[in-house]
Amino acid sequence: MKLLFLLFVGIVLYLIAKGYKTEKFENIKLNVKEKFDGDLMNHEAGLLVALMAKVAKADGQVCDLEAEMLKHTFTDISRHFENSDEIREKLKVIYSKEKESFDNTLEICEKLYKITKNHYQKRVKIIEYLLNLAFIDKEFSQTEFMIAEDIANALKIKRTDFENLINAFENFYREQKENKALSLDKAYEVLESNKDDDNNTLKKNYRKLVKQYHPDIVSGQGASQSIIDDATKKLQEINEAYELIKKDRGI
Structure with missing residues (x-):
């Protein structure tokens, strides 16, 4: 129908x-x-x-x-x-x-x-x-x-149609996996960490960067507004990277 x-x-x-x-x-x-x-x-x-x-x-x-x-x-x-x-x-x-x-x-x-x-x-x-x-x-x-x-x-x-569908799905998930790997690599880079770091080390690096780039702390240091704005963007990137890694690790 x-x-x-x-x-x-x-x-x-x-x-x-x-x-x-x-x-x-x-x-x-x-x-x-x-x-x-x-x-x-x-x-x-x-x-x-x-x-x-x-x-x-x-x-x-x-x-x-x-x-x-x-x-x-x-x-x-x-x-x-x-x-x-x-x-x-x-x-x-x-x-x-x-x-x-x-x-x-x-x-x-x-x-x-x-x-x-x-x-x-x-x-x-x-x-x-x-x-x-x-x-x-x-x-x-x-x-x-x-x-x-x-x-x-x-x-x-038709066999060709069946195989083309399978190839399309395989390519889709292969690309998705590769994109995820690239995203994770970038996330570790943002946190100044690597994949071999344990969870405690990862958390320490995260906290260190949060203190370094938190806009309230940067503002208290007498920084200009443009520097504060850059720090705010950097902190958002740090938080997103940490959440991505936590999700990948299941923590």
């Missing part, structure tokens, strides 16, 4: 634009609502959630980011139905049931293919969404690859 196609596209594009920060997920607003009282395992919504369950459990566990994405998916899909609360609960039941076994994965794909047979790009977006779920913990295991590959083949996704 056009409705869910727009939903898939919107979610994927939003996540890409936001760097997959699911805590900032923005609901997609559509005015048209569907009334559905049948078996959701004969509907795109239920079949998508069923496949999400397979992918989420492919590596044996569901991380916090995956759980957050699943929660938002249940909410946003159900919002496009008149009986949204009922649909959301049914989607949760489908997820709980389908994550227990991979035995019926191809059967689910066959149903979804019949519904989307004439909409190839929709199926590509479905695979893109499933890969997003698999990559969201920044690890793409061999098991996740295998289940995604089986689904892609069953949905008759």
Whole structure:
């Protein structure tokens, strides 16, 4: 259906634009609502959630980011139905049931293919969404690859399209990791520290710099306004660097 196609596209594009920060997920607003009282395992919504369950459990566990994405998916899909609360609960039941076994994965794909047979790009977006779920913990295991590959083949996704999607996600997370490394290097430089320093040494260096650049202290030394302004900017940089390192170290 056009409705869910727009939903898939919107979610994927939003996540890409936001760097997959699911805590900032923005609901997609559509005015048209569907009334559905049948078996959701004969509907795109239920079949998508069923496949999400397979992918989420492919590596044996569901991380916090995956759980957050699943929660938002249940909410946003159900919002496009008149009986949204009922649909959301049914989607949760489908997820709980389908994550227990991979035995019926191809059967689910066959149903979804019949519904989307004439909409190839929709199926590509479905695979893109499933890969997003698999990559969201920044690890793409061999098991996740295998289940995604089986689904892609069953949905008759061209091999080149499947590989291009995987390459796009791998490049995205590689660049993200490299940018983080560069940011951390800069943060240690700002704190006049290095990665081998223990937490106590890091804290001492931070406190020393805060005393050196705190605008009240600089002002008390009779500095000019321009020097005070520079010190204020430097202190902000010091605080940001310290918070980044603390987050990276988990302290």
